[in-house]
Amino acid sequence: MTHHATQPTAPANAPAHAGIYRYDAVDRQFVAERVAQFRDQVQRRLSGVLSEEEFRPLRLMNGLYLQLHAYMLRIAIPYGTLTGQQLRALAGIGRRYDKGYGHFTTRQNLQFNWIRLEDTPDILEALGAVDMHAIQTSGNCIRNVTTDQFAGVAADAVADPRVYAEILRQWSTLHPEFTFLPRKFKIAIIAGDHDRAVIRAHDVGVKVKTNEAGAIGFEVYVGGGLGRSPFLGQKTRDWVDEQDLIAYLEAVLRVYNRLGRRDNIYKARIKILLHQTGLAKFTEMVEEEFASLRGPRYHLDPAIVAEIRRHFAPPPYDDLAETAVDAVPGTAFARWLETNVAAHRQPGYAAVTVSLKPAGGIPGDATSDQMEVVADLADRFSFGEVRVTHAQNLVLPHVRRADLAEVFAALDAAGLGAANVGTIADIIACPGLDYCSLANARSIPLAQELSRRFADPERQKAIGDVSIKMSGCINACGHHHVASIGVLGVDKHGKEAYQLTLGGDPTLNAAIGDLLGPAMAEEEVADAVEKVVDLYLARREPGERFNDTLARLGRAAFKETVYAAG
Numbered sequence: 108m109t110h111h112a113t114q115p116t117a118p119a120n121a122p123a124h125a126g127i128y129r130y131d132a133v134d135r136q137f138v139a140e141r142v143a144q145f146r147d148q149v150q151r152r153l154s155g156v157l158s159e160e161e162f163r164p165l166r167l168m169n170g171l172y173l174q175l176h177a178y179m180l181r182i183a184i185p186y187g188t189l190t191g192q193q194l195r196a197l198a199g200i201g202r203r204y205d206k207g208y209g210h211f212t213t214r215q216n217l218q219f220n221w222i223r224l225e226d227t228p229d230i231l232e233a234l235g236a237v238d239m240h241a242i243q244t245s246g247n248c249i250r251n252v253t254t255d256q257f258a259g260v261a262a263d264a265v266a267d268p269r270v271y272a273e274i275l276r277q278w279s280t281l282h283p284e285f286t287f288l289p290r291k292f293k294i295a296i297i298a299g300d301h302d303r304a305v306i307r308a309h310d311v312g313v314k315v316k317t318n319e320a321g322a323i324g325f326e327v328y329v330g331g332g333l334g335r336s337p338f339l340g341q342k343t344r345d346w347v348d349e350q351d352l353i354a355y356l357e358a359v360l361r362v363y364n365r366l367g368r369r370d371n372i373y374k375a376r377i378k379i380l381l382h383q384t385g386l387a388k389f390t391e392m393v394e395e396e397f398a399s400l401r402g403p404r405y406h407l408d409p410a411i412v413a414e415i416r417r418h419f420a421p422p423p424y425d426d427l428a429e430t431a432v433d434a435v436p437g438t439a440f441a442r443w444l445e446t447n448v449a450a451h452r453q454p455g456y457a458a459v460t461v462s463l464k465p466a467g468g469i470p471g472d473a474t475s476d477q478m479e480v481v482a483d484l485a486d487r488f489s490f491g492e493v494r495v496t497h498a499q500n501l502v503l504p505h506v507r508r509a510d511l512a513e514v515f516a517a518l519d520a521a522g523l524g525a526a527n528v529g530t531i532a533d534i535i536a537c538p539g540l541d542y543c544s545l546a547n548a549r550s551i552p553l554a555q556e557l558s559r560r561f562a563d564p565e566r567q568k569a570i571g572d573v574s575i576k577m578s579g580c581i582n583a584c585g586h587h588h589v590a591s592i593g594v595l596g597v598d599k600h601g602k603e604a605y606q607l608t609l610g611g612d613p614t615l616n617a618a619i620g621d622l623l624g625p626a627m628a629e630e631e632v633a634d635a636v637e638k639v640v641d642l643y644l645a646r647r648e649p650g651e652r653f654n655d656t657l658a659r660l661g662r663a664a665f666k667e668t669v670y671a672a673g
């Protein structure tokens with residue numbers, strides 16, 4: 108688990124099938140030891156030997172939070188890839204120890220919201236049995252490295268970014284120097300021009316690319332982050348050689364660890380350091396550090412990259428001709444093909460997004476039964492592989508086009524047939540005041556109402572790719588800053604209230620949305636969002652995207668519509 112990236116690895120067991128990293132014996136032993144250690148800590152807490160204050164840092168090391176009503180366990184899903192077997196294990200944990208469901212998050216994690224402390228050691232053991240854990244899902248360390256849900260599948264990518272995400276996972280896990288950073292640290296990585304991981308909203312965003320000679324290298328963005336002071340990541344280097352990936356990131360982290368503010372939690376993220384130092388000076392410091400690190404010790408051996416790449420080799424596809432899929436126009440299946448089915452680099456295959464956004468549903472929630480349905484479909488139709496998206500949906504990455512009708516029917520029967528991926532009804536929402544101790548306002552009921560208001564497929568189609576994202580407080584877990592229409596929960600004289608932001612963009616051309624106007628009451632929000640959408644529909648030029656209409660008409664026009672009396 109630790110530092111394999113700087114020493115050769117020899118997995119004890121060859122991958123049962125390609126496409127997924129498998130733990131080796133060292134990884135397994137480490138996780139088992141950590142579970143045993145935590146079991147002892149929980150015992151001591153339950154018997155009163157440890158106070159909550161003493162126990163807190165120990166539980167957070169294992170992803171266990173104390174929320175409004177119960178303990179919450181956050182489980183890492185490295186680069187959002189799961190096996191069918193792992194998803195089935197998560198379903199079992201949800202059924203046995205939670206209320207029969209789990210919540211997929213924007214960080215490609217899974218959260219269980221109703222956990223009893225005494226059960227947590229058994230839960231962690233059950234996770235360990237399928238090579239999973241909750242380590243580094245909290246605390247001021249490098250968190251789960253996130254990536255494109257279509258990694259290895261999308262035709263527009265130059266490599267499978269999970270190869271490098273896995274290298275970064277091994278490098279960062281329990282890295283002694285970076286376990287107590289000034290603040291948490293989030294890295295996202297993609298390998299194409301289409302950014303499905305919002306890399307410019309991360310402390311470090313990495314884009315894998317190739318040069319004219321065909322060699323692999325990385326473009327690096329630093330200092331992005333949402334929350335109280337949102338910033339977009341700025342490019343610190345256009346090219347880092349593949350062999351220097353660890354050295355370069357180590358240099359960035361060292362500068363941050365040394366100079367990041369530890370006196371003020373609101374100013375502790377690397378985005379504030381970069382903002383206060385300025386890009387030029389920051390880059391200079393990183394370059395200086397990088398020059399000193401670029402030696403043999405941090406050299407990423409091509410043999411190690413090749414070894415890890417082997418774990419992510421494509422599954423054994425059938426040799427198929429590109430097939431057209433028959434669907435009766437106007438049916439739910441036809442619409443689903445348009446919205447939820449993406450192109451695959453392998454002829455005859457498609458990537459299926461399973462929407463966790465049914466009209467009136469809670470974004471990102473899946474019942475244990477539903478997880479089992481998806482796990483079974485993965486085993487039958489997708490080489491046992493499932494992905495989690497940052498937009499809180501699931502993906503079956505390799506489905507034969509000829510099987511799409513059967514997959515849709517099975518999903519639909521399980522309440523997973525919503526044909527709305529990438530539409531205005533594909534709402535991202537954080538847990539908000541229903542669960543979260545930091546929330547100002549609820550986000551879930553509003554997300555449910557908005558999903559009902561925008562449930563009509565024809566209207567979704569007319570509206571296009573306008574996005575709604577909601578956060579229950581300024582921490583912005585629900586990504587509202589990078590939504591076309593963001594909804595932010597605020598406290599207005601002790602009452603739940605909401606502000607709208609307009610014009611955010613999560614792509615490589617990222618933009619942070621602007622506040623539209625004063626906060627409004629819960630019952631006013633859905634109408635306000637509809638007014639924004641209606642104005643866009645009424646005034647857009649043919650083919651014009653939301654942010655362009657907004658820029659052309661000006662924010663004042665939208666403000667006037669929303670806040671007009673009566």
Ligand code: HEM
Pocket residue numbers: 172174179211212213214218290291293308331332333334335376536537538542543544545582583584585586
């Ligand atoms: C329910 C318990 C949660 C707590 C206590 C919590 C706490 C926080 C805090 C304090 C921040 C701001 C940190 C900073 O800027 O330094 C934050 C940001 C964030 N959290 Fe959460 N969060 C929770 C759940 C979630 C969930 C469920 C998601 C995904 C749906 C999530 C994803 C994020 C993201 C994406 C950010 C902002 C991005 C950034 O790091 O700049 N969090 N969270």
Ligand code: SF4
Pocket residue numbers: 537538539540543544545546547578579580581582583584585
């Ligand atoms: S945005 Fe605020 S309310 Fe929502 S989960 Fe994050 S900390 Fe909680």
